[in-house]
Amino acid sequence: MTILEAKKTIVQKIKAASKSPELDADVLLQALLAKDKTFVLMNRGFSLSGEQESRLREWTAARAKGLPVAYITGQKEFYGLNFFVDQSVLIPKPDTEILVARAVQLLSDRIDARSGNKDLGAKAAAQKCGGLEVCDMCAGSGCVAISVIRALADDERISVDKLPRWTLVDISASALAVAQKNASALLTPAQLEKVSFVQSNLFDALPKKFDAILSNPPYIPRKDARALLKDGRSEPLLALDGDIAFDGSPSGTSDGLEVFRRLAFQARSHLAPGGDFLCETGEYNAESAAEFLSRLGYGNVKIELDLEGQKRVVCATKGLAQGFKRSAGEQTIKAR
Numbered sequence: 599m600t601i602l603e604a605k606k607t608i609v610q611k612i613k614a615a616s617k618s619p620e621l622d623a624d625v626l627l628q629a630l631l632a633k634d635k636t637f638v639l640m641n642r643g644f645s646l647s648g649e650q651e652s653r654l655r656e657w658t659a660a661r662a663k664g665l666p667v668a669y670i671t672g673q674k675e676f677y678g679l680n681f682f683v684d685q686s687v688l689i690p691k692p693d694t695e696i697l698v699a700r701a702v703q704l705l706s707d708r709i710d711a712r713s714g715n716k717d718l719g720a721k722a723a724a725q726k727c728g729g730l731e732v733c734d735m736c737a738g739s740g741c742v743a744i745s746v747i748r749a750l751a752d753d754e755r756i757s758v759d760k761l762p763r764w765t766l767v768d769i770s771a772s773a774l775a776v777a778q779k780n781a782s783a784l785l786t787p788a789q790l791e792k793v794s795f796v797q798s799n800l801f802d803a804l805p806k807k808f809d810a811i812l813s814n815p816p817y818i819p820r821k822d823a824r825a826l827l828k829d830g831r832s833e834p835l836l837a838l839d840g841d842i843a844f845d846g847s848p849s850g851t852s853d854g855l856e857v858f859r860r861l862a863f864q865a866r867s868h869l870a871p872g873g874d875f876l877c878e879t880g881e882y883n884a885e886s887a888a889e890f891l892s893r894l895g896y897g898n899v900k901i902e903l904d905l906e907g908q909k910r911v912v913c914a915t916k917g918l919a920q921g922f923k924r925s926a927g928e929q930t931i932k933a934r
Contacts, residue, residue, distance in 0.1 A: 599651050601627060602642035608654070612661045615830070622667050626657050629671035664830020677745035681780050686772035688837045690741040694814055696904045697878050697911050698742055701812050702749045704874055705732065708809065709750075709760050730762035733868070735800065735813040735861060737766040738837060740777030742812055743793070744784050751789060758788045767796045767804065770836065799844060801864045807873070811865050814878040816840040817887075819854040855883050855890070862891055869916040876913050884909035 599607075608623035616622050627638050630650055646654065657670050668674040668689045674681050676690035677698050683689055708730060734743035743764050750756050766781075768774050774795050781793055796803055818826065820841035827835060836846075840854035849856040858877065865875050875896065879887045884901050891899045896914035904910035 599646050600642060601631075601638055601644045601646070604646060604651075604654060605642075608658050608661075611658050615662050615664050622661060625667050625671065626654065626661070629673070630654055630657070664832075666831055666833075669832060676741045677749070679741075679745060679748060679784055681739050681741050681744075682776060682783065683739055684772075684776060685832050686770060686834060687739040687776050688814075688833050690739060693904045693906070693908070693910055694742065694878055695745075696902055697812065697814060697876060698745045698749070700902055700911060700913065701742070701746045701810070701876055704876070705730070705746065705750060705762060705810065706753060706756070709756055709762075713755075713760065730810070731806065731808045731870075732762045732764050733804070733808045733811045734764065734766045735811060735865075736815040736837070737768045737777050737795075738773050738814070740766055740780045742814060743777075744780055746812070747785060747789055747792070751786075758786075758792075761789065761792050762809070764793045765796055765804065765806075765808070766793060767798050767800075769797065769799050770834070771797050773834075773837075800861055801868050804868060807868055807870045809870050809872075810874045810876070811869060812876050813861060815857050815861055816842070817854045817858055817879050817883065819852055820848060821852065822854070853883055853886060854880060855887055858887055859890055862887075862894060862896075866894060866896075866916065871916060873916045874913065875916070876911060878911050879909070881908035881910065884912060887912045888914075 604627060605623045608626060609619040612622060613619040624635060624638055628635060630653060631638065660670050661667060666689055668683050669685055672682055672684065674683050674690050677695050681690055737743060743766050747761065747764065750761055766774070766777050768777065774797055778795055781790055785793065798804055816836070816838050817840040818838045820839050823835060823838040826838065827833065840857045841849050841851045842857060843849040844860060858879065861877070862875070869875060877887070888899050888901050891912060891914045895917065897917050898915040900913050901909045902911040902913060
């Protein structure tokens with residue numbers, strides 16, 4: 599079977615399950631052959647080995663049942679980097695890149711501000727900048743934190759000493775294992791020394807405070823999250839369903855924001871004064887998320903749009919001195 603024949607076969611068999619069968623076929627062939635798009639395009643007469651044909655039949659059958667290409671190949675590009683993924687983590691989505699971009703801008707500004715202290719020597723200034731502490735809550739594959747670290751490191755003004763220290767947190771041990779694998783593959787040894795991994799139900803196992811907290815938590819309404827999985831995509835429900843209580847049981851809410859509310863409430867105690875909270879939400883509940891942050895007493899609350907113009911990331915700051923307002927439902931969250 600040639601590449602051309604293989605592509606035609608794949609497209610025919612997966613077109614009922616895929617919105618982009620030709621693109622999926624190209625990606626599967628590139629992964630199968632460990633070649634780039636140009637090779638697949640320019641070598642349509644290249645013959646596959648018997649082993650490759652057998653593996654491709656398995657991959658095609660899996661895709662026809664709805665399994666995403668990223669889970670089949672074990673890799674997904676995000677923010678210009680190639681991440682390992684399996685079914686214990688969500689597949690990185692382009693929507694989340696705005697969270698990364700906003701975090702890079704924010705942390706770059708913080709590092710610049712600290713570096714600009716003329717009363718410090720160069721070494722002391724670097725140490726002070728490196729004192730930034732950042733948390734990636736609900737880290738999953740680690741794509742958010744790792745992408746931010748790589749983007750900051752690519753800035754020639756930011757040395758390794760100035761990079762923040764990172765704590766990647768997830769309730770799932772298997773998800774943390776994926777994040778660790780990606781960090782080892784995509785970060786330098788010096789960068790990796792700045793990263794730690796903690797298994798925790800939100801902040802339960804985290805006594806420390808952070809200068810910034812980033813998160814892409816579950817935020818899809820329970821009913822919708824279950825409906826999404828009917829197409830065979832096999833993403834973890836735990837990472838999608840935003841209507842779950844602290845013990846994993848249904849919360850009884852239906853807006854997808856129960857996990858967010860608990861996260862936002864707990865984050866108040868884990869942010870340093872003036873610390874930043876950046877969280878991805880859905881376009882359908884971003885306004886409600888922003889209103890909740892305001893009621894909790896966060897300042898500078900605003901919503902960032904993704905590449906499609908949808909409301910995607912809520913940003914806020916912990917006040918330097920003012921106390922937090924009490925909010926409707928706070929006692930319920932606090933009781934846990």
